[in-house]
Amino acid sequence: MPETSIERQQLSSPRYGYGGDDYVFVELSEEMSFDANFKAQAITQELRKRDPAGIIEIAPANASYMLQFDPAELRPDELIDDLKQLEDEINLTEYTWKARVIDVPVLYDDPWTHETLMQFRDRHQDPDATDLEYSARINGFDTTEEFIDAHAGSPHMVTMVGFVPGLPWTFQMVPRDEQIEVPKYVQPRTATPSRAIGYGGAFTAIYPVKGAGGYQLFGRTPVEVLDVEQELADFEESMVLPNPGDIINFRKIDRREYDEIRNEVEDGTYEYDIGHIDFRPEEFFEHPQQYNEEILEVLH
Template sequence: MTLTEHARYSWGGDEFLLVEIAPDMSLEANFVANAMAAGLEEQELDGIVDICPANASLLIRFNPDELPHADLERAVRALEAEVKQATVQELNTRIIEVPVWYDDPFTSETETRFREGYHQRPEGSDLDYSAEVNGLANAAEFIRRHHETPWLVSMVGFVAGLPFLFQLTPRERQLQVPKYLSPRTDTPPLTLGYGGCFTAHYSVRGAGGYQMLGITPGPIFDPEQKLPDFADFMVLFRTGDIVKYRPIDEAEYTEIRARVEAGTFRYKQAPVRFTLAEALADPDAYNRTLLEALDVA
C-alpha cells in the first residue's frame, strides 16, 4: 500500500465525520475508502446511521447521543490502520455486465440541442470530440477502448443511484475527457457519460455536463423494485462493484427493453474477489481473470 500518510479527519457539525484518504482519486485511495466502509459496517457499532464511501474519502453519519465523537474517531482510526497494514488487501465484490447502445439516436438528438454555447466543439459529436482529445483515430476506437476493460464503481451519488466508475487500466492508458463548457439542461435517462477520468451512468433524466457516449436499456434505479436485481435495494450499483460494458445494437436494445417492461430482465453478474496488489502489479492479466468470471456466470 502506497498511502503511508494518515487520513485527514474532519467533523461536520454534530453528526458527521469526514475521513479524507487522499487529495486525489487513485485505485489505492478508493480501495482504502471501500475497505474501511465494509469494515465499519461489519462492526455494527450502535449509533452509526449511514456510511458513504466516495472516490478518495469516507463520510460517516452517526447519532452522538448513542456514539460519542471520541469513541467513533478511535474506532475509525484503528480501522484505517488495520486496512493499510493488512498483508493482503482484498474486497469481496461482484462483476456486472452492462449492455450499452453506443452512438444511439437518443443522446445524438440531445447533443444537437446543446452544441453552440455549451460544447467545446460545436461541430461533430461528443464521441468524435472524446476520440480527438485522446489522440484516437475515430469514435469507433474510443468506443473500443471504453468497453474493452472493466471499470470500478468508485462512488454512488449526486442523484439517486448514479455511479461514478474508474477505469481499471494503467494511468497512462486511461481515457480523459473534459466536461461540457456549460452543463446541459437535459440528458436522457440511462445515458452513459464521460467527464475527467470517470464514466457516469445517469440514472434519471436531468441536467448534466458529461460527454454522452450512449444509452443502456436496463435500469440502475428502480424505486418500485419491480425487477429481480432490485429485490434487496432500489439502487443497482454499490461502491466496489466492477462493471464490464458490452456494446449492443438497436435490435438487442429493443429486445432488452421488452424484457425490462415484462419484468424478466436480469443483469449478468458473478461474485469476484478484488485483490489490490494483483490489480496494480499486472492490470491486463488481472482484468482477464475478472472477465473470466463473467464467462462462466
C-alpha cells in the same frame, strides 16, 4: 510487450473533519487513485462488518468517506480515534472483498443521446463535433470506433454512488497512462436522457433518471441502475444496482439487442448477467490486464 503494473500512490495522512453534530468526514487523498478509493472501500466495508453501535449511515466516495452517527450513542472524537486505528489496521496487500461483476450493455452513439447533445452544441468545447468525436480526438484516437473499443475494453470499478440517487461513478481499471480523460461541458445541459452513459474527468457515470447534466455523452444502456419500486428481480435487496466495490463490464451492443433487452426490462423479465468474485487489490495492482480477464470470466 510486457504487461504494465498499476503505479501505487503513496497516501498522506487522512484528514478527519466534522459535519454538524452527527457526521464525520474523512479525506484520504485530494487526488483520486486506486489506492485512495480501495482504502475508502476497505474501511467502510470493514465498518459494516463490525456494525458498531451508533453508526447510522456509511458512505464511501472516490477518495474519502463519510459517516452519520447518533451523537446520543457516540462521541465524535472517540469515533475518529476508532477510525484512525482501523485505518492503520487495513493493508491493501492483504485485504479482499466480495464484489459483483455486472454486465452493462451499451448502445454507443445511440439516437437519443445524439439528439440531445446536438441540441446543446453551443455549450460544448467543440460545437462542430459530437461528444464521441471530440473525446476521441483529445485522447489521441484516430476514430470514434477505436475510442469506443478502448472505453469498453477493460472493466470499470464502481467507486461511489451519489450526486443524484442511484448514479454510479465508475473508474476504468487500467494504468494511469491508459486512462481516458475528458472535460465536462463548458456549460451544463438542461436535459439528459435516463440511462445515458456520460463521461467527465476520468469517470463514467450512468444517469439513472432524465435531468440536467454536463458529462460528455457516449451512449445509452437499456438496463436500469435505479428501481425505486424494486420490481425487477435483481433489485430485491436494494433499489440501487450497482454499489461501490462492484465491477462493471460495459459491453457494446447494436440497436437490435438494445430493443430486445429494453423490452424485457419493461415487461419485468430481464435478468442481469452478474458474477461474483473475491476482489484482491494486490493482484490487480501487479497484473491488471491478466486480472481483468479473470474478473470477466465469471460473466456468462
